[in-house]
Amino acid sequence: MGITRICILGGGTAGWMTAAALSNKYSxxxxxxxxxxxxxxxxxGVGEATLPHIRMFNQALGIDEAEFMRATRATFKLGIEFCDWGRLGDRYIHPFGDYGAPVDGxxxxxxxLRLLQNGHTSELDDFSYPVLAAEAGKFRMPGPDVSRIxxxxxxxxxFDSGRYAKFLRGYAESRGVTRMEGRVVEATRxxxxxxxxxxxxxxxxxxxxxxFIDCSGFRGVLIEGELGTGYEDWSRWLPCDRAQAVPCEARGPSLPYTRATAREAGWQWRIPLQHRTGNGYVYWSEYISDDDATQQLMSTLEGPATADPKQLYFKTGKRRKLWNRNVVAVGLSGGFLEPLESTSIYLIQEGITALIELFPTSADMERDAAEYNRRMDLGFDRVRDFLLLHYVATQRDDSPMWRYFREMELPDSLSEKIEAWKSRGYVQRYEHGVFLPPSWIAVMAGQGLIPQGRDRRVDARPMADVIQMTDSIAKQSHAAVASTPDHGEFLKRYGAVDPSIMDAAE
Ligand SMILES: Cc1cc2nc3c(=O)[nH]c(=O)nc-3n(C[C@H](O)[C@H](O)[C@H](O)COP(=O)(O)OP(=O)(O)OC[C@H]3O[C@@H](n4cnc5c(N)ncnc54)[C@H](O)[C@@H]3O)c2cc1C
Incomplete structure (x- = not known):
């Protein structure tokens, strides 16, 4: 049991999440x-939108939710609104939740699908409480019986990820983590x-x-700079290679969802926090210049910018091994997939969870590393396929970028998934990894991919029953939203900071 000295290089979101989780378990x-x-x-200095898994991370650390919300200026998020992805003018929400509830298993x-395939008009959104609540700008927490509509x-x-890292720093230091300030310039082997x-x-x-846990960001100081692990370049699938990020003053009511709007050469995000709105443009530099990207971004802000745009460069992909010898890469040092579905912090969390489960017991870490790499590779592959789905499940062909995606050869794992959906509405359920069937259904149906077939077991019910049952679920969903408070009101009662006491610099 000789592994007791851990060194984390890097104090961004990845570094302090790792320090907090490891100090919680091992101090x-x-x-x-x-x-x-x-x-x-x-x-x-970016990374503001998250997935629901982060709640489990915070809960495992025993963090009080309202205190966390105040410290990070957080708002609640029910999903992501996608605009102009399937076709110009289209919009849909990818919610964190089910559509309806299973019937007869x-x-x-x-x-x-049976309704649609029999000529009835029916909106899938009517069966999703989180979609309807998000559209109405409302929020409350789920009740204890999560199978109920x-x-x-x-x-x-x-949230403000810089504030989150600071919050976790306090947590980790109070549990014995020693912080050293300075630049690492050399390593001995x-x-x-x-x-x-x-x-x-x-x-x-x-x-x-x-x-050593390498959380040094894109540099990958140890995993790449020292060990030369190598990088799997995925830019043939996800070619966007630059981003600009800029905060602006918030306008209008606080919305419980993130927005991702497709553009000719990439896409733009809008993330509402308590005290400001985060914005950014992720783009493919082959088809738009930095200056034009800045111009597009700045001309579409909802309020005055509160800082200059920040330019970022990246190559999508991942390290060949996320755990190599005695170095584990967590965060941007391990790889980067564009933030279209807010997956980076989730992948950090996955990395930390897998590390804790596979924590080495001796200096011979090869087997632990192999299992860790297998799990993380699976996680990265699944996120890649899901992101790519947004670019290929589309009728857009109005710019060179969209035409590029039309001709792309897809990873087999993704083509199989799309085919299974198109032919019979089937979505494979992963045993491990992120994005359950409702997420795939949201994006595929939201972007206009409607299956030709369905599960034939639904035909055993008379059509009148199906109509009555679906109507009833839609009514229950709408009724639940009607009694839900406004997101802004809910925030005030739970976790919002009084704007008059915020720092002027915020
Ligand atoms: C455009 C963009 C938008 C994003 N949006 C989202 C989002 O909405 N949701 C999401 O989940 N994720 C998002 N991400 C990803 C998210 O920002 C990162 O996953 C997260 O911030 C973790 O970064 P990190 O800690 O790995 O690296 P960094 O924040 O870069 O931290 C690196 C740390 O290493 C230290 N360091 C580096 N070199 C040395 C050295 N030689 N010596 C000492 N210290 C060193 C630095 O000082 C710093 O403390 C986004 C990323 C980008 C690029």
């Missing part, structure tokens, strides 16, 4: 956890294992450890 066992970060280098959407949903947060033995800072101090 009481006498582990020494050190985190090194450099204020001079700073953090990437059959997923609800097959009943909806009006409670069969999850929620996430939209263990002669026998070839792993990293210690890192040296620019002022000459050094830190030794048995296990």
């Amino acid at each position: 009481s066992l006498g582990f020494e956890i050190t985190l090194i970060e450099s204020d001079a280098i700073g953090t990437v 059959i997923e609800f959407h097959h009943f909806w 009006g409670s069969n949903f999850g929620y996430a947060y939209q 263990d002669q026998q294992s070839g792993g990293i033995a210690s890192v040296t800072l620019d002022d000459g101090r050094s830190a030794s450890a048995d296990l």
Whole structure:
């Protein structure tokens, strides 16, 4: 049981999430956890929208939700609104929740398909409480029986990720994590294992450890700079390679959802926080210049910008091994997939969870690393397929970028999924990894892919029954929304900060 000294390199969201989770599990066992970060280098400074899984992360740390919401200026998130993806002028919401509820063990959407395939008009959104609540700008928490209409949903947060890292820093330091400020300039290797033995800072101090967690951001200082692990480039599938991010003053009521609007050469995000709105444009530099991207972004803000746009460069993909020798890459050092479905912080969380489950017991970490890499590869592949779905389930061909996607050869895993949906409305359920069937249904149906077939078991019910049952579910969903408070009101009661006491700099 010799692995007790852990060194985390990097103090962004990934670094402090890792430090908080590891200190929660291991401080009481006498582990020494050190985190090194450099204020001079700073953090990437973006990443505001999350998935519902983050609630489990916070709960496992024993974090009080209202305190967290105040500290991070968070709002609640019921899903993502996608505009102009299937066709120009289209919009739909990908909700964190089910459509209807299974009947006789059959997923609800097959009943909806029977209606459509028999010439009835019916909106899938009418069967989703989170979609209807988001559209109405309303929010409340799900009730205890999550199988009930009006409670069969999850929620996430939209928050200031810099504030989240600061919040977790307090948590981790109070549980014994030692923070070192400075730039790592060198690493020494263990002669026998070839792993990293210690890192040296620019002022000459050094830190030794048995296990290093590389949270150094896109640089990948240890996993790539020192170990030369290599990178799987996925830009043939997800070619957007730049982004600009800019906050602006919030206008209008606070909305419980993120918006992603497709553009000719990428897409634009809008994320409402308590005190401001985060905006950004993710684009493919082959088809739009940085200046034009800035112009498009700035001309579509809802209020005055509160900072200059920040330019970011990236290549989508992942490290060949996220765990190599005694270095585990968590966060941007491990890979990056564009933030269309808010998956980066989720992948950080997955990395931390897998690391804790597979925490090495000796210096021979090869087997632990192999299993970790298998799990994380699966997670990355699944997110990649889901993101790519948005670009290919479309009729758009109005710009070179959209035409590129029309001719693309898809990963087999994605083509199979699309075909199974188109032929009989079937969505494969993953045992591990993110995005359950309702997410796939939301995007495929939302972008105009309507199956030709359905689960034939639904035909056993008389059509009149199906109409009555679907009507009743739609009525229950609408009624649940009618009694839901406005998101802004709910926030005021639960977790909002009085604007008069916010720092002027916010
Ligand atoms: C355009 C864009 C939008 C995004 N939007 C979202 C989103 O909505 N939702 C989401 O979940 N994710 C999003 N992400 C991803 C999210 O920002 C990151 O996953 C998250 O911030 C974690 O970053 P990180 O901690 O890995 O890296 P960073 O924030 O870059 O932190 C790196 C740390 O390493 C330190 N460091 C680096 N080199 C050294 C060195 N030599 N010595 C000492 N310290 C060093 C730095 O000082 C810093 O503390 C987005 C990313 C981009 C690019």
